[in-house]
Amino acid sequence: MASFKDVVGHKDIIKYIHNAVEENKVSHAYILNGERGSGKKMLANLFATTLLCEKGGPDPCNVCHSCKQAESGNHPDIIRVNHEKPNTISVDDIRQQVNNDIQIKPYQGPYKIYIIAEADLMSVQAQNALLKTIEEPPEYAVIFLLTENAEVLLPTITSRCVMLKLRNIRDTLIRKYLMESLQIPDYKADMCTAFAQGNMGRAIMLANSEYFNEIREEAVQLLKYINEMDVSEIVKAIKKISTYKLEVNDYLDIIMIWYRDVLLYKATKEMDRVVFKDQLPYIQERARKSSYEGIELILESLEKAKQRLKANVNFELVMELLLLTIKEN
Structure with missing residues (x-):
């Protein structure tokens, strides 16, 4: 099971998440902005798992029933928003999966969490529909918007969310991970690291x-x-x-x-x-x-x-x- 210790880099974001959980200052909406393969999904999943963990620590315990449900992708209070059209998240997707669902209280945890991957694909109408929810969310609701292009989101959305920017990871950390964790030989690790340009997901993909x-x-x-x-x-x-x-x-x-x-x-x-x-x-x-x-x-x-x-x-x-x-x- 994954934990924050498994994340390479992004120490500032992890520190922020720990502080938000420990001090009970969790925002109702976050934007995780970073290029494909930068770790947005992993960080959002870990944040969600931590918020719902029965032990209530700054890290998920990975032992309790809630953590096991989150790990298997079957937690009833973690909703991953899907879209049928490949290049658009429509207003109907947001209304049906977020707006109409968010008024129902969490089934078992203290929070109800919505993860919207590729949030930059939301149409303007979809963003405006989501805006109404972000402006007046139920106290238990947390929304994660995962995007490669936060600048295409409406300013009214971005101004109401906490922005977490995923920055490039140092080459030395990527190279070390490839060689020690994936057993990649040094010459190939050098090539993958240089080519990945600070993106761990891309480095792993290239190595494999x-x-x-x-x-x-x-x-x-x-x-x-x-x-x-x-x-x-x-x-x-x-x-x-x-x-x-x-x-x-x-x-x-x-x-x-x-x-x-x-x-x-x-x-x-x-x-x-x-x-x-x-x-x-x-x-x-x-x-x-x-x-x-x-x-x-x-x-x-x-x-x-x-x-x-x-x-x-x-x-x-x-x-x-x-x-x-x-x-x-």
């Missing part, structure tokens, strides 16, 4: 993904030989990349880490901080051939490519522009 190694290998082969490739070969490579469309940001991040390695080696000649240690001769060669301006241009082009793909610009066109920029610099 065979697919990630496949994508990484594809990117490395392209980067090693792009200067010798003609336009037809680049087009062929783009078509191969398009089979990874759902993971294209991962693909672009791998290229970005490669060029950060090139920039780092060019500036310092140090090998210790290079992520692609197994590709060092190619990193050194690229550092010799590319100018600082060229490398910066490539890194800027990678960011632009991400933004264009997010805006649904034609995939092949975006990738062709990017690869030609890489080839020219």
Whole structure:
């Protein structure tokens, strides 16, 4: 069973939760804001379990009936709001699962807790419906809004909630966790840590993904030989990349880490901080051939490519522009 001791990082949020529980100063609404894989769901579940724990401590005891129910996902006083439409939480979802239910008192615990994952998917009407509940909640109600984009929530919602921002976790903590808890070898832990960019969930996903190694290998082969490739070969490579469309940001991040390695080696000649240690001769060669301006241009082009793909610009066109920029610099 999970406890706050299992959470890597986020010490300030855990301290806040402990204080709120011990001093009986629990708010009626919280926003947990952080990127996917940052630990929002884990923290919300632990907070909810703690509030309903029969022992009443700052940590869940994981022994009582309530904790066991929470762990199995069957606690009657923890309601996880679902939505049928994939990209929208509708006003009906909020009315039926929150507003119409919240007036019914808790079945067995001191609190009745609502967890709304992907809260940024709430329509404006859904948010306005929820606002009425947040403005005048029953004293036993606690609502958790989990989101990657708190800024898209209505200001009237955010102003009435306690904002808990999940920040990036230090690389040393992520690397240590991967090596000690997941038994990941050091070279792979280095790669996953660098690629995760402070996100523990992403680091764990990458460490367990065979697919990630496949994508990484594809990117490395392209980067090693792009200067010798003609336009037809680049087009062929783009078509191969398009089979990874759902993971294209991962693909672009791998290229970005490669060029950060090139920039780092060019500036310092140090090998210790290079992520692609197994590709060092190619990193050194690229550092010799590319100018600082060229490398910066490539890194800027990678960011632009991400933004264009997010805006649904034609995939092949975006990738062709990017690869030609890489080839020219």
